Amino acid sequence: MTHKLLLITQDNSLAKDILALNENHSVKANIIRVRRLDNKGCLSEFSWTTKRKNKLIPTNEIFDIKKVVSIIPEKELNKVSTLPGEQSLVYISTGGNIRLLEKIATGGEGSIYKTMNPNFVAKVYKKDNNTCRTYKKIQLMISKNLECQGICFPKEIIYNKNKEFVGYLMPTARGKELQKSIFIKPLFIKNFPNWRKRDTVELCVTILNKIKYLHDRNIIMGDINPSNILVVSPTEIYFVDTDSYQIEDYPCPVGTINYTAPEIQRKHFATFLRTIGHENFAVATLLFMIMLPGKPPYSQQGGEDPVSNIINMDFSYAFKQNSNKRTPDGPWRYIWSHLTYDLKEAFYNTFREDGDKSAENKRLTVDEWLYIFEYYLNLLDSGKLGNQDKMSEELFPTRHKKNPNIQYVSCMLCKNEIDEKQCRNGICRSCLALGETYYCRECRKEIFYSNNDRYVKKSKKYEICVDCFSYGKQVHSNINCIECGAYFEITNNEWDYFSKKGLDVPKRCPNCREARKNSTYNYSINSSTSSNQNSNPPIRDLLQNKGSFCFITTAVCEYYGKPDDCEELTILRNYRDNWLSQQVDGKLIIAEYYNVAPLLVSLLYNSSKYEYYCELLWNIYIIPCIELIKNNKLEECKNLYKTMVQFLDNQLT
Structure with a gap:
């Protein structure tokens, strides 16, 4: 320690x-x-993980190392009278000819054609890209007769019918572009559904061995572009567009920002020769973007543009206690956490400005990267990495690497293993931040109801937003009570309610309304108890059955001259006794109805609009309730009957 x-x-x-x-x-x-x-x-160092024989490289395969760019002008064009196309014959430098078949790709420099020989395809340059420098470079590459399975070197120069240079033949490649498969998660999973972490590590080893073959022969790729690497499997890949490689004094004229070393950013690539130090930066970037699929090492939250981040070497991923606290959101922190210590150390020291491998002449070589990745492969194959944390074997882990001193639990929503201290009520922070969006009933503004609201705060799902709630509580107007003279407030909610119902705003304050209701109720009970008149059934008779649920219906049936055992009352009583009373809220509804119904019936009998209300209640509420019961829509009947009681209460009190 x-x-x-x-x-x-x-x-x-x-x-x-x-x-x-x-x-x-x-x-x-x-x-x-x-x-x-x-x-x-x-x-x-020990190197038992993979036994590689260091074969001697024939001198006729090794290119010279040059320090000055070729004197051949960069843009001097060859004379080309006609360009061959589909079904054209082209002529080979070693003699003979071959027919071009259908065009299979077109790029900035030219087009690729199938040929009569399925083992080879032809690249035909556009006239504007057919330069003298390119011709001499291809001649030099072919002179070495290089053979490496998966590296598609030029094999033969091809000419048009006028014996003018138009392109070259190269081995046929296959597979998915690295850029359009492994670097995009949905396409990664679609194209390679069975891959795990071991496969990406082995892919890195395969790519490194190909690059080692080139470096051992003094070939610098220059433009390490993932679009020019085709993947079939972790052990079968193809390098294409090899004519852009830097050979002797012929520079690589192109480059990609993410793979360009800080010291050569914003330079014109065709005007200088790259060093092996420049190349090693590009190799490290490619490895990083395979292990963190598609994520450039200098991506960060709140950073500058990509070029500035690279020049500043502002690397965001944490190592030991070092971090700029701007690691990108998403799964990248988790993937980084599960990499081996050696690999994280190598990436950090390569990409961080003060890292001991960050300088051009100190960057890790292909051989050093091979040692790290072969050891990584050994840890995966031996099960040692999985024994520490099984999730380290996955491509896209869903949490940080386990710490043996932390208790982990499974989130009840996403089922991922999470630090117990990072959960609330068994739910991880990520899931608590999720939720559902719906619209305010009044203003249609979006309302977000999070899982934290639902499961931790246990707050209800409100129908209106905060703004509408606040507006509803505000005072709309002050009214002078016609009985006691005191002023009382009418809120916006109350005003809207009365307006929508087509009702007048109350003229009495709440205290006077309550007092009036109580006095009317007592008067009704007393007068009906002592009365000898038989024009209306006494309230006392209605109270004999405390759970009647039929006070109002009885009064309306009386208006229509129906007996106490009429069909309507019989159906409602049966509904009350056999269904409503058995519901969770049934007894409470019946009790509340019993408390208010006698008063409403008394007020109904004494109303100047008695006939009007009886006919309205019969047609709008009672008959529809009977039909709902007959059609077994019992819950709807309950709601409609409650609406009737509320309506009558609003009209009469």
Whole structure:
């Protein structure tokens, strides 16, 4: 935890164990370096993960290293009278001819055609891109007769019928563009549905071995463009557009911002020769964007433009205690967390301005990256990485790498494993921030009802927004009570309610209305108890059955001259006894109805609009309720009957 240690040993098993132990340390711990003594007595790294034989490279395959760009003018064009197209014959530099078939692609420089030989395709340059420098460069590339499965070098120069240079033949490639498959998550999953982390690590090893072949022969790719790398499987890939590679004094004339080293940003690529240090930056970027699919290393929250971020080497991903706190949102933090310590250290020191591998002449070589990725592959294949955290084997982990000192729980919504302290009521922060959007009943403004509101605050889902709620509580007007003379307030909610119902605004204050209601009720009970008149059924008789639920209907049936055992009353009583009373809220509804109905009936009998109300109640409410019961729409009947009571209460009190 305090010191940086180096173990020198010849014991392969011990070395493997110590290197594996590095992966078990917390991020605050120093890793232990392990080296062996080679046959010259020098310290060297262990490399048992993949046995690569260091074959001697024939001198006729190695290009010279030049420091000055070719004197051939960059834009000097070759004379081309006609360009061949589909079904044209083209002539090969070594003799013979071959027929072009259908065009399969067109780019900025030219077009690609199938040929009669399925093993080869032809690239035909546009006239504006057919330069003398390009011709000489292709001649030089072909002179070495390079052979590497998956690297589509020019094999033969082709000429038109007038023996004018028009392009070259190269091996046929296949697969999906790296840019349009692995670098875009939905397409990644669609094209390679069974891939896991091991496959992307092995893909990096395959790509690195191809680049090593080039570097060993002094070839610099220059434009490491993911659109020019085709993927079939983790072990089968193809490099295309190889004519742009830097060969001797012929520079790579193109470049892509993300893969261009800070020191050569904003330069014209055709005017200088790239160094191996420039190339190593591009290699590191390609590896980063494969491991964090499609995400450039300098993407960040609130950063500058991509070129400025690269020039400033403002790398956002955390290493140990170092971070600029601008790591992009999304899954990238999780993916970074699950990478091996060695790989995170290598990326950080390459891309961070003060990193010990960030300078042009200190960047990691292809061989050094191969060692890191082969060791990564060994950890995956041995199960050591999975034993620490199974999610480290996944392409897109959904949380940070597990810390052995943290208790994890499964989120009840997304089911992902989350630090228990990062959850509330069993739900992770990400899920709590989600929810549903609906519209305010009044103004149609959007209202967001989050999972935090639902599951943690347990607040109800309001029908109106905060603004409408506040507006409704505001005072619309002050009214002078006609009985006591006091002023009372009418809110906007109350005013809107009365307006929508077509009712007059109350003329009495709430206290006077309550007093009037109580006095009327007592008067009605007393007068009906002592009265000997038989013109209307006494309220006392209506109260004999406390759960009647039929006070109002009885009064209306009396108006129509119907007996107490008429069909309508019989159906409603049966509905009350056999269904409503059995509902969760049934007894409460009946009790509340019993409290208010006698007063309403008394007021109905004494109303000057008695006949009008009886006929309205019969046609609008009672008969429809009977029909709903007959059609077994019992819940709708309950709601309609409650509406009737409320209507009568609004009209008479």
